[in-house]
Amino acid sequence: DSGVTQTPKHLITATGQRVTLRCSPRSGDLSVYWYQQSLDQGLQFLIQYYNGEERAKGNILERFSAQQFPDLHSELNLSSLELGDSALYFCASSPGGTQPQHFGDGTRLSIL
Amino acid sequence: AQTVTQSQPEMSVQEAETVTLSCTYDTSESDYYLFWYKQPPSRQMILVIRQEAYKQQNATENRFSVNFQKAAKSFSLKISDSQLGDAAMYFCAYRWDSGTYKYIFGTGTRLKVLA
Secondary structure: OOOOEEEOOEEEEOOOOOEEEEEEOOOOOOEEEEEEEOOOOOOEEEEEEEOOEEEEEOOOOOOEEEEEOOOOOEEEEEOOOOHHHOEEEEEEEEOOOOOOOEEOOOEEEEEO | OOEEEOOOOEEEEEOOOOEEEOOEEEOOOOOEEEEEEEEOOOOOOEEEEEEEOOOOOOOEEOOEEEEEEOOOOEEEEEEOOOOHHHOEEEEEEEEEOOOOOOEEEOOOEEEEEEO
16 A cells, blocks of 8 residues: 555546546655556656645646645546546645655546 | 657467567656556456666566667567466557646557467
């Protein structure tokens, strides 16, 4: 158990819809990362937050947005969903600095 | 731009034997970290080992060790005494040692362990 909690574990929805993925970092971790992993692909970095502020942005679509709240949990919002958005979405957290990130179990999003 | 390349999409190893997974990266930075992550069929991402670029000594974690060649920008993972539970996708990752601590992952190597 990495200590990073992602909900829900599975999500099935239709094209055009909007969903919210939630991540609770490990206790004490200030940094949260979001990744997308499409079928049999590597991890694509989406966005990073540190203590409530956006720190780095990757290849995140304009239809996607994220935020980190004062209690440090984070949400990834995906809107106007397309079939190609079907993927495993990972959240990872770290204390910041030189410490490595630890991953949650992911949310599997299926678009029908 | 920084890149991470894993040129072996798939590798096989006999149980109890040793296997080496390759990773090369490209960066102009001098301070960074390198990681190997394991993703078993359960799809969890598990940290296997990490290496600080400023350390010349290769990292070791039990049966897992790395061969870090900074000048060649190479970071290979050696798994000794392979076990059936080692079967997984292995991802090499690079992380800036700067304000963002952003990660870049390779495309992965699928390791099969043969009984």
